[in-house]
Amino acid sequence: MWFYNILTVVVSIIVAIAVLYLLFRLFALKQGDEKVILLPKRATNFQVSDRNFESITLFCDVPFVNKGRQNGTIMDLFPRPLLPEEQFDSVKVDAWAMDINRPRHDGYFEAVIIKPRKGGTIRVYVTLIGKSGNIREDIKGFPYMNIDIYYQVVGREDYHIDKQRIRLTPEEVEAALGQ
Amino acid sequence: MAELELVCVPTRILTDNDDIVDAIVEYGGHNIGPEDIVCVAESVVAITQGNFTRPEELDVCWQARLINRFIHPDGSMASIYGMQAAMDVDGKWKVLGAFILGAIAKIFRKPGVFYAIARAASLADDVTGTMPPFDKHIVHGPKNPDKVAEKIVSRTGCYGAVVADVNDLKRSAILGTSRGIDAKKIAQLLIDNPFGNDSQMTPIVIIKNYASVSGK
Numbered sequence: 330m331w332f333y334n335i336l337t338v339v340v341s342i343i344v345a346i347a348v349l350y351l352l353f354r355l356f357a358l359k360q361g362d363e364k365v366i367l368l369p370k371r372a373t374n375f376q377v378s379d380r381n382f383e384s385i386t387l388f389c390d391v392p393f394v395n396k397g398r399q400n401g402t403i404m405d406l407f408p409r410p411l412l413p414e415e416q417f418d419s420v421k422v423d424a425w426a427m428d429i430n431r432p433r434h435d436g437y438f439e440a441v442i443i444k445p446r447k448g449g450t451i452r453v454y455v456t457l458i459g460k461s462g463n464i465r466e467d468i469k470g471f472p473y474m475n476i477d478i479y480y481q482v483v484g485r486e487d488y489h490i491d492k493q494r495i496r497l498t499p500e501e502v503e504a505a506l507g508q
Numbered sequence: 509m510a511e512l513e514l515v516c517v518p519t520r521i522l523t524d525n526d527d528i529v530d531a532i533v534e535y536g537g538h539n540i541g542p543e544d545i546v547c548v549a550e551s552v553v554a555i556t557q558g559n560f561t562r563p564e565e566l567d568v569c570w571q572a573r574l575i576n577r578f579i580h581p582d583g584s585m586a587s588i589y590g591m592q593a594a595m596d597v598d599g600k601w602k603v604l605g606a607f608i609l610g611a612i613a614k615i616f617r618k619p620g621v622f623y624a625i626a627r628a629a630s631l632a633d634d635v636t637g638t639m640p641p642f643d644k645h646i647v648h649g650p651k652n653p654d655k656v657a658e659k660i661v662s663r664t665g666c667y668g669a670v671v672a673d674v675n676d677l678k679r680s681a682i683l684g685t686s687r688g689i690d691a692k693k694i695a696q697l698l699i700d701n702p703f704g705n706d707s708q709m710t711p712i713v714i715i716k717n718y719a720s721v722s723g724k
Binding site for chain 2: 440
């Protein structure tokens with residue numbers, strides 16, 4: 330008999346823990362997490378920020394939004410220009426980004442909290458430096474350049490690293506040089 | 509007659525390569541007298557002690573994943589990393605116990621029990637809580653704040669020193685004092701947060717003429 334009593338107690342405890350766990354999971358599901366995403370399809374065209382004989386700096390604005398139900402923090406973000414020398418070998422590329430509401434000029438991305446259903450804008454800068462020292466000559470034949478934007482986000486749960494892609498087109502570069 | 513005056517001392521960004529007492533002497537030493545109280549921001553003391561961590565370095569336990577769900581979304585403990593950082597200091601079972609007691613206390617309309625027991629949870633600043641380059645870190649509370657305050661007094665010759673945790677929401681707490689200093693009185697003097705929002709840039713405040721005005 331004592332065996333069945335102990336078994337009943339053990340099973341009851343297991344069932345109680347299982348029910349509490351299930352309730353917690355349902356609560357967590359209802360509470361949700363952040364869902365911070367960049368919206369590259371809504372990015373602006375690249376425009377000129379600075380230009381001299383050797384180089385040209387362009388920028389574009391990429392909006393982001395927190396579609397989740399919890400605060401989200403972009404801990405870090407950086408653009409990665411993808412222009413291998415096999416594709417085009419006449420310019421050197423540098424890129425950096427910042428939150429448009431926290432302008433900086435040091436390439437450092439300051440962590441930012443985004444409330445649920447709120448958003449903002451990331452400004453991505455790209456500098457093309459002519460390898461011969463004459464950007465107008467060096468940029469001739471520029472094909473296009475993809476730029477992957479990596480960003481690390483944390484909310485209630487584990488942080489994650491995502492990336493989105495934007496593209497700098499030859500038309501945008503030509504338009505910038507023509508200005 | 510001398511009057512109380514709060515003097516903010518700007519510094520460069522202090523890091524774990526700095527010593528807080530050296531920094532006080534370097535930036536505010538010329539302005540500190542024997543009647544004065546030197547107040548220093550707790551987050552900067554913690555940073556100079558290397559008392560911070562990165563979320564990426566933390567191994568998050570189930571207790572942190574459980575409790576963080578019940579914290580207000582704007583709190584530092586709302587993220588599993590902030591909670592885990594506090595648990596690494598206080599112990600996960602102690603924080604879990606504090607949470608359970610805090611929940612029971614709330615039923616009886618007594619708030620703040622969780623943070624009163626889990627001190628590390630109340631002192632930690634989550635990511636974005638401090639200025640760059642520590643905006644990507646979780647900054648704990650300072651270690652041995654009383655000792656830090658004593659060191660400041662013996663090095664600068666001031667009347668007293670405190671390590672303070674003050675914010676713009678009229679929350680002012682003194683975490684450590686040198687001998688004989690009335691923490692409540694100093695907390696009241698700092699209630700308007702003279703450190704400013706970005707306390708890393710003005711982490712030191714000197715309360716001038718405190719001793720003579722208090723009649724000590």
